[in-house]
Amino acid sequence: MKHLTLLLQKEFRVFFNNYLQSPKQISKTMGIFLAVLFLIALLVNAFRRWFDNLIELIAPELIAATIPQLFFLILSWLSLIIFVSVLMDCRNKFFHTADL
Amino acid sequence: MATPVNPSLIFSFRFINFILFSSSILFQLLLFGFAPLIALGIVLNAPWYFFLFLLPVSYIYLSIPAALSLFLIIFLLRFFPPKKLFQIAGALNLLVTGLWLFFVFSSQEEILTLFLNFIAQQEWLIKLLRPLSKTAEILTGLLGDTINLGRPLFELGIMAVLIFFLAIFVMQKIYYPAFDRILTSAHTQKKVKNHQKITDIPNLVSAHWKIAFRNYEMAQGALGMITIFIIYFVIMINISLEDSSLHSLFLLLNLAICGIITHLVSYILFVPPAFLTDKQAPKKQFWLLKASPLSPKEIIRSFWKIYFIPQIPLGIILLPLAHIATNLSWALFPWALVIFFLMQAAITAVSVLTVFLEFVQTSNTPFIQKFLREFSPMLISVLFLLFLGLGQYYQNLSFLFWLHPLNNVVVNTIGIAAAIIMISASGIKSLKKAEEFWERFQL
Numbered sequence: 001m002k003h004l005t006l007l008l009q010k011e012f013r014v015f016f017n018n019y020l021q022s023p024k025q026i027s028k029t030m031g032i033f034l035a036v037l038f039l040i041a042l043l044v045n046a047f048r049r050w051f052d053n054l055i056e057l058i059a060p061e062l063i064a065a066t067i068p069q070l071f072f073l074i075l076s077w078l079s080l081i082i083f084v085s086v087l088m089d090c091r092n093k094f095f096h097t098a099d100l
Numbered sequence: 101m102a103t104p105v106n107p108s109l110i111f112s113f114r115f116i117n118f119i120l121f122s123s124s125i126l127f128q129l130l131l132f133g134f135a136p137l138i139a140l141g142i143v144l145n146a147p148w149y150f151f152l153f154l155l156p157v158s159y160i161y162l163s164i165p166a167a168l169s170l171f172l173i174i175f176l177l178r179f180f181p182p183k184k185l186f187q188i189a190g191a192l193n194l195l196v197t198g199l200w201l202f203f204v205f206s207s208q209e210e211i212l213t214l215f216l217n218f219i220a221q222q223e224w225l226i227k228l229l230r231p232l233s234k235t236a237e238i239l240t241g242l243l244g245d246t247i248n249l250g251r252p253l254f255e256l257g258i259m260a261v262l263i264f265f266l267a268i269f270v271m272q273k274i275y276y277p278a279f280d281r282i283l284t285s286a287h288t289q290k291k292v293k294n295h296q297k298i299t300d301i302p303n304l305v306s307a308h309w310k311i312a313f314r315n316y317e318m319a320q321g322a323l324g325m326i327t328i329f330i331i332y333f334v335i336m337i338n339i340s341l342e343d344s345s346l347h348s349l350f351l352l353l354n355l356a357i358c359g360i361i362t363h364l365v366s367y368i369l370f371v372p373p374a375f376l377t378d379k380q381a382p383k384k385q386f387w388l389l390k391a392s393p394l395s396p397k398e399i400i401r402s403f404w405k406i407y408f409i410p411q412i413p414l415g416i417i418l419l420p421l422a423h424i425a426t427n428l429s430w431a432l433f434p435w436a437l438v439i440f441f442l443m444q445a446a447i448t449a450v451s452v453l454t455v456f457l458e459f460v461q462t463s464n465t466p467f468i469q470k471f472l473r474e475f476s477p478m479l480i481s482v483l484f485l486l487f488l489g490l491g492q493y494y495q496n497l498s499f500l501f502w503l504h505p506l507n508n509v510v511v512n513t514i515g516i517a518a519a520i521i522m523i524s525a526s527g528i529k530s531l532k533k534a535e536e537f538w539e540r541f542q543l
Contacts, residue, residue: 007113040135047139047204054209055143058216067243069219070140071236072226073212078133078158079165079232081196085124086169088189088320 111271115170115264119163124320132200133158137239150242157253160260161235167267174274194323198330231259308406309369322365329361329418336425348492351432352485354422359443359481362414366407367451367477386541396535400452404531408448415440442520443484446527447477453530456537484523490515 051070058066119125134154141150176185203212219226227233234252241249336350389399419440423433454473472479490511 003109007109011117036130040130040138043131043135044139044142047136048142050204050209051136051140051143054212057209057213065220066216067144068236068240069216069223071239072219072232073216074133074136074140075161075232075235076226076229077196077200078129078162081128081132081193081200082125082162083165083169084189084193084196085128086118086166087173088186088193089118089122089124 108268108272111268112264115167115267119159119166125162125166129158129162132197133162141243144243146243150239153238153242157235157238157256160256161231163260164231164263167263170267171270174270190319190323194327197327201327201331202334231256234259309410319369321368325361325365325368329357329421332357333421333425336422339426347428347432348489350426351428351436352489354419354426354428355436355440355443356482356485358415358418358422359440359447360478362411362418362444363447363451363477363481365414366411366448390538390541396538399538400531400534403452403455403534404449407451408445411444411448412441415444439488443481443523446484446523446530447481449527449530449534450477450480453534453537456534456541480523480526484519487515487519487522 054070055063137154137158138151140146141154173185180188234256237252238249238256241252415437419436420433423430423436454476457473492512
């Protein structure tokens with residue numbers, strides 16, 4: 001546990017030294033944050049229109065029953081994408097010390 | 101591995117760090133998780149706590165596929181070489197992402213309603229996938245149903261913790277012993293191949309591209325650029341182009357998109373991430389070349405070929421696809437091809453110059469100057485296309501200029517001449533300047 005705390009401390013120190021020490025880095029981080037917020041707003045708007053169209057195609061009495069299936073759909077696709085992207089990223093993030 | 105820390109601790113630290121801060125996970129979660137879930141919440145008038153719980157629930161949920169993927173990679177690495185696995189995973193990633201974007205951005209709601217019906221019929225099968233069904237149950241419960249949230253939340257948490265410990269166990273039993281064995285084994289010394297003489301251009305290009313593809317972070321970036329093209333393709337295929345006066349505008353747009361994507365895909369691979377942080381990185385990369393007896397002209401020309409030659413097949417694939425998507429006349433295609441390769445040849449020269457400008461870049465270089473350097477190839481291509489399109493839309497834009505009484509044909513000729521002169525001059529001048537910087541480069 002002591003080692004894990006040390007590792008975490010080191011990571012945070014590197015993070016603060018690199019990103020938050022200079023005003024330039026802070027403004028850059030803020031810029032990225034605002035860009036991400038803008039991207040979320042854009043995407044949410046696009047998906048909202050898409051769900052509106054989708055719900056129009058479903059009979060009104062069936063909408064309540066369809067909601068869990070919509071969640072299944074989004075979550076299963078999300079897990080598929082995460083699964084594949086971890087598969088792809090593993091090489092850099094976990095195994096760069098070893099090449100089995 | 102040399103530290104006295106328990107390997108399982110390092111693994112857990114990396115795993116948590118990876119799930120919380122990995123840029124690719126965050127991006128995928130944002131695009132394929134939060135955005136549709138927030139939108140669905142808004143459409144269904146969900147209460148405020150639905151949005152509040154989305155973040156923790158999504159993170160707990162996604163730790164499960166991430167851990168499962170880690171298991172799989174450990175087993176697959178025993179049968180396949182890592183390079184092959186990376187290529188297969190990259191292709192799969194592109195396919196899954198592309199399919200999702202196709203369904204969402206090309207309004208394929210009809211197909212998806214069929215898919216939803218299929219899910220409704222096979223619900224018992226999905227119920228067997230406990231983490232998935234429990235997360236869906238939690239989210240449905242948060243929408244205001246009377247379901248007790250405690251139990252599914254508890255079950256999901258338990259499953260995530262179990263899978264996490266299972267991953268640590270597998271790491272301890274399989275991964276680290278194998279790693280130790282490899283470190284201590286005498287058979288792992290790599291055989292040194294006799295280097296073939298690189299004499300001709302195809303060999304030179306392929307040798308550099310093999311090295312470039314080992315730059316995994318940038319290879320992912322290059323794949324991301326292709327995804328942007330897929331989005332453009334899908335959007336354009338859904339826009340019916342009735343107004344023929346817009347044809348040349350779409351042709352220019354195609355050229356700009358294909359040009360910038362082709363340029364970035366070929367260029368990004370050659371920029372190691374170390375260039376952004378390590379000031380000595382260019383020296384480390386080019387010292388051997390500098391020490392060789394080749395003339396600056398030969399070296400710069402070879403660099404230009406390395407960047408430009410792979411753009412030819414890429415352009416030949418992307419440009420017709422964009423042409424099909426925008427439904428343009430094929431009579432315009434030969435012109436598009438000529439303009440495209442002229443533009444790419446010149447901006448490749450400019451990007452060669454930007455690589456060599458790294459040598460003179462200091463920490464005092466103003467941000468705007470660095471920005472202009474990095475984006476100069478794109479700015480030049482946009483300016484080139486604007487000049488080309490000037491004559492086409494002169495009538496619409498004429499109120500902006502004092503040139504109002506001029507004939508359309510005259511403006512068109514001036515625009516085309518200016519575009520060709522500007523692009524050729526910037527290409528040739530960039531190559532000359534790059535030679536100059538190469539000569540000034542000190543080891």
